[in-house]
Amino acid sequence: MITGEVLSLSQLQERVTKLVTNPTTQNVWVTAELMEVSTRGHCYMELVEKDATGRDVAKIRGIIWASTFARIGAEFYAATGQRFATGLKVMVRGSINNSPLYGMSLIITAINPEYTMGDLLRRRNEILARLQAEGILEMNRQLQWPVTPWRIAVVSAPLAAGYGDFINQLYNNQARLRFRSKLFAATMQGESAVPTIIAALERIAMEEDAWDCVVIIRGGGATSDLASFESYELASHIAQFPLPVIVGIGHERDITVLDYVANMRVKTPTAAAAWLISQGEKLLNAIAKLGSDIAQAATQRISDAKEQLSYYQGLLPVAPTQAISRAQQRLTRAISATASISARRIAPQLARLDSIAASLPAWTAAVTHRQRAKLDSLQQLLDALSPQATLARGYSITRVDGKVVTSADEIPAGATLTTTLAKGEITSIVK
Numbered sequence: 001m002i003t004g005e006v007l008s009l010s011q012l013q014e015r016v017t018k019l020v021t022n023p024t025t026q027n028v029w030v031t032a033e034l035m036e037v038s039t040r041g042h043c044y045m046e047l048v049e050k051d052a053t054g055r056d057v058a059k060i061r062g063i064i065w066a067s068t069f070a071r072i073g074a075e076f077y078a079a080t081g082q083r084f085a086t087g088l089k090v091m092v093r094g095s096i097n098n099s100p101l102y103g104m105s106l107i108i109t110a111i112n113p114e115y116t117m118g119d120l121l122r123r124r125n126e127i128l129a130r131l132q133a134e135g136i137l138e139m140n141r142q143l144q145w146p147v148t149p150w151r152i153a154v155v156s157a158p159l160a161a162g163y164g165d166f167i168n169q170l171y172n173n174q175a176r177l178r179f180r181s182k183l184f185a186a187t188m189q190g191e192s193a194v195p196t197i198i199a200a201l202e203r204i205a206m207e208e209d210a211w212d213c214v215v216i217i218r219g220g221g222a223t224s225d226l227a228s229f230e231s232y233e234l235a236s237h238i239a240q241f242p243l244p245v246i247v248g249i250g251h252e253r254d255i256t257v258l259d260y261v262a263n264m265r266v267k268t269p270t271a272a273a274a275w276l277i278s279q280g281e282k283l284l285n286a287i288a289k290l291g292s293d294i295a296q297a298a299t300q301r302i303s304d305a306k307e308q309l310s311y312y313q314g315l316l317p318v319a320p321t322q323a324i325s326r327a328q329q330r331l332t333r334a335i336s337a338t339a340s341i342s343a344r345r346i347a348p349q350l351a352r353l354d355s356i357a358a359s360l361p362a363w364t365a366a367v368t369h370r371q372r373a374k375l376d377s378l379q380q381l382l383d384a385l386s387p388q389a390t391l392a393r394g395y396s397i398t399r400v401d402g403k404v405v406t407s408a409d410e411i412p413a414g415a416t417l418t419t420t421l422a423k424g425e426i427t428s429i430v431k
Contacts, residue, residue: 043063092108094108143242155186156269162218169273189218194234216248247265
């Protein structure tokens with residue numbers, strides 16, 4: 001048996017409306033994350049609160065009526081460069097409303113752009129601080145460019161207008177510079193942007209030696225689409241990429257974390273092409289200047305040579321005569337000097353020769369006497385030491401078969417001895 005009050009659904013909704021519609025739920029500021037944003041005149045969304053693990057802990061439907069959205073949407077974009085999009089953290093002012101047909105929702109009447117900017121900046125600074133702590137923040141920015149980067153690896157969406165503008169600008173340059181490029185296709189917005197761009201970079205890294213640099217470009221579009229580029233994973237890949245990276249994914253006012261890690265940031269795809277062309281033009285200008293300097297130097301050398309040749313042509317008729325005259329003068333002076341010098345140098349030498357000639361006989365006799373006395377002394381010594389002098393003193397020389405013997409052990413029995421004396425020889429047989 002049913003007891004108590006029985007209500008219709010509309011009556012229950014009316015009671016809920018009365019409960020939630022009170023001063024504490026009207027015109028209050030709320031912080032949340034935007035999800036499933038949809039704009040159809042009015043702007044519909046879900047406001048979500050998540051815990052530290054990313055799990056939803058609270059959720060409510062949000063509505064901005066078209067009359068209000070035109071104003072606060074423009075103000076939000078002007079302040080942040082972002083349009084209402086999934087993933088943004090916002091601070092909104094609104095009032096709880098409960099509809100019998102559509103349920104409870106938060107009717108938003110104002111938004112605080114500074115809160116969103118602060119969150120975006122906080123996340124970006126956290127990424128930059130992490131890259132700095134890992135020592136990779138400046139790695140790509142410190143890479144040296146080749147003299148002329150002409151082999152370009154392009155990361156872009158295949159059918160994007162920005163990619164078409166880049167290629168048209170690059171290949172139709174007025175300087176007629178020749179480039180070689182290859183598209184490594186990727187999605188340039190939304191949740192798939194980061195993984196597809198990283199995959200494209202990995203494919204380029206496998207062909208590193210074939211390319212001089214990487215250009216990551218994206219044409220026009222909603223600024224809110226740039227939120228996917230505020231990614232640590234993508235920034236880390238670009239920071240550590242072995243080739244210089246040019247990033248052109250927004251407009252002049254748009255900044256993402258990639259702009260802090262890439263070697264160069266440009267505002268548009270055509271600006272990227274213009275910069276590459278300018279590097280080639282710099283080399284052409286340098287070569288042209290070098291050619292001009294060489295031509296100027298050669299012209300100056302030829303002019304100087306012509307002047308010198310003209311000088312020698314004018315000098316040639318009189319130069320031999322002048323040279324002969326100068327040579328004759330030098331010869332005359334040399335003859336005169338030779339005669340004077342000869343007289344001064346020869347006279348003393350002649351006197352010296354006369355002196356030597358006068359003393360030569362006495363000097364020769366003295367030298368001859370000394371040499372003769374020396375020979376006589378050597379003759380006496382030779383006579384005293386000769387074998388004949390030894391024999392004369394009573395000694396003898398014994399030989400066997402013509403060989404001098406000094407020991408009896410050397411003489412066998414029956415040997416014939418020849419003994420030489422001072423006068424004569426004796427032959428004997430050993431018994």
